[in-house]
Amino acid sequence: MWDMKSPPQLAVTVAITRRADPSRAAEMAAWVRAGASLAEAFPGFLGTGWVRPELGSTEWHMLYRFADAGALHGWEESPERQWWLSSAEGFVEHTRVEKRTGIEGWFDPPRELPADEGLPEAPKPPSRWKQAVTIWLGFFPVSLLSGWLLAPHLVDLNLVLRTLISTLVLTPIMTYLVLPRVTRALQPWLKR
Numbered sequence: 547m548w549d550m551k552s553p554p555q556l557a558v559t560v561a562i563t564r565r566a567d568p569s570r571a572a573e574m575a576a577w578v579r580a581g582a583s584l585a586e587a588f589p590g591f592l593g594t595g596w597v598r599p600e601l602g603s604t605e606w607h608m609l610y611r612f613a614d615a616g617a618l619h620g621w622e623e624s625p626e627r628q629w630w631l632s633s634a635e636g637f638v639e640h641t642r643v644e645k646r647t648g649i650e651g652w653f654d655p656p657r658e659l660p661a662d663e664g665l666p667e668a669p670k671p672p673s674r675w676k677q678a679v680t681i682w683l684g685f686f687p688v689s690l691l692s693g694w695l696l697a698p699h700l701v702d703l704n705l706v707l708r709t710l711i712s713t714l715v716l717t718p719i720m721t722y723l724v725l726p727r728v729t730r731a732l733q734p735w736l737k738r
Contacts, residue, residue: 558618559611563642565604570637577634584626590617672736684724
């Protein structure tokens with residue numbers, strides 16, 4: 547039976563930006579592959595990937611994902627990872643780290659972390675019920691307005707096409723206009 551007191555464990559995705567001299571791209575690629583190979587052996591590992599914006603770029607954007615915070619902690623505190631990180635000293639600079647478990651990205655802005663300080667935990671996201679209430683507070687008036695302004699123009703279309711058009715219109719409005727304003731207005735409540 548599902549326990550109401552313990553929240554479900556959520557997978558954690560870590561996004562990291564690292565810089566390396568473009569003349570050492572082959573070394574960097576080998577270093578990244580070695581880290582991925584080490585991480586694969588850890589319980590809860592779900593995958594990893596990396597990308598460069600363009601050839602010759604100094605930046606490397608990396609993602610890795612673990613089944614839950616405990617599994618991630620096991621990897622991050624492991625001697626294998628410490629050895630792997632130390633093997634890049636002198637040619638890799640760690641510039642940004644973000645940890646995300648789901649929709650809480652709407653609730654706090656990305657943070658730049660200095661490379662010479664430790665990698666602190668991201669601030670604790672609001673509880674899921676507060677996130678749901680916040681989303682609903684933005685979604686309800688937008689849906690109501692959509693029903694009033696948009697729906698009369700779509701009445702002759704089939705359900706799939708009406709839904710497609712309305713979600714194509716409403717998703718950017720919610721993501722870029724409504725949710726940032728609602729979460730900013732509710733910050734004191736969300737952080738309690």
